Amino acid sequence: MIIGEDILERACKDMIETILFCLQTATKGTIYRIGPMPRLQAVRVTSGVRRDNGEIVWGFPEKSDYDPPGRVWEQYRDTPDRVKEAMAWCVEKGKSWTAEDPNQDERSVRKQLRNEPEDHNHMEPVLIKKSYLYGDQPNCLEYPIDCQGKQIWRDSEYVVVAVVKIHFRPGTIRMGDASTKIIKKLSRTLGTELLSLHARETLSEAQKELARQRLQSCNVLAHELRNTLIKLGFIFSAINAELSFLREQWESQITLAFPEMESKHHILGRLNELAASGLDTVNGIPKLMKVCETLLQEQRELDTLSLMPTIAEKWVENKIRPKWRRLLESNAWDTSRDEILSLLDRLQRAMWIGTDENLAQNMLHLPDDLRTVWPKIAYTDFTVDKVFMLDQILAFLNHPALSIPHKQQTRKILTSLKALVEMIPEVEERANRIILSLKNGGTTDIS
Helix, strand or coil, rough: CCCCCCHHHHHHHHHHHHHHHHHHCCEEEEEEEECCCCCCCCCEEEEEEEEECEECCCEECCCCCCCCEEEHHHHHHCCCCCCCHHHHHHHCCCCCCEEHHHHHCCHHHHHHHHHHCCEEEEEEEEEEEEEHHCCCCCCHHHCCCCCCCCCCCCCCCCCEEEEEEEEECCCCCCCCCCHHHHHHHHHHHHHHHHHHHHHHHHHHHHHHHHHHHCCHHHHHHHHHHHHHHHHHHHHHHHHHHHHHHHHHHCCCCHHHHHCCCCCCCHHHHHHHHHHCCHHHCCCHHHHHHHHHHHHHHHHHHHHCCCCCHHHHHHHHHHHHHHHHHHHHHCCCHHHHHHHHHHHHHHHHHHCCHHHCCCHCCCCCCHHHHHHHHHHHCCCCCCCCHHHHHHHHHHHHCCCCCCCCCCCHHHHHHHHHHHHHHHHHHHHHHHHHHHHHHHHHHHEEEEE
């Protein structure tokens, strides 16, 4: 990925700071950059350690094999003559590694070499879809190979671009617990942020010659404005991710109150059954097989997401319906054609069930105020002009009758993100002062 060192370090610091704010038992965070293929050089970008007074100290307090320039894939991958590393697992598998019991951690390098257990930690890979980085020709890529000569990632939809490592106080981290889920969720946000930075930096390469001729003050202005955009993108994406969880929980409440109502999950399950029923008939027709397999994958993915109704409706209209139209041109689904068309219409309507005020008012197992506030919050697309809603959302999460999983963790995350949101006006004010100074032909004080 093409990302400037300063910008990358700042984005990683934002990520570590957010995790340490959200997870009170976390003591240290480190982010490693991975890439490019096939070298997969793993390099420590930055580390942050939380002191007893809550202050975060940045830098590399301990020496590591992954200090710049880092290590290439051949130096840390699994081989019979080398100790196993958690880094190799995360990069090759694209899966997390949790050292909940350092004495039994089979991938603790320190324990294997010196019989000294490392501390409790969790390592999470940051994944980005291949198509986002390399376009639609993944087969042309040169993939890394394992010690047996097999290509890794060839059959995967994703590549690993970074690894996040978070250290915890002893006994406070468990595989699959709430803390690991929070880290995984935030790592997805970091992946989106890195992809955005990559796209921006790729574009800026074509403008470098002109940028060198600009005044130093203009560079400072661009730097400040870029920081503002980075903050906005990261924070609002993270807040919307939390709101999607509240949306998922609200729709679960509707299913609980009206079990007989046809849900998105039920309709997509039936569409998957019908799609799979025609696979044998179109076997031997590669184009139809490919369409059907892609359709099944996209329907399953839609079933797992809690999207805003407008986005979900566009998903159905732009991804699901066109593929069904292509399949229905064959005779493999003739007997179920009418049912499929009916299901597709009902699916689009089902995307809006959560916004039905009549349904909300009849969910008598919830207090009146929850029935009114919950859907309004859950179906909000959080943007800069809706910052005032954060207090309302936090008050909602503090409601004694609200019973949802990870309620307190969600509240802690949003409280931390609120603190970051409140920093944005100050940054924007500084940028405005710089602009005004440039317009007046004066000097700029950025301290």
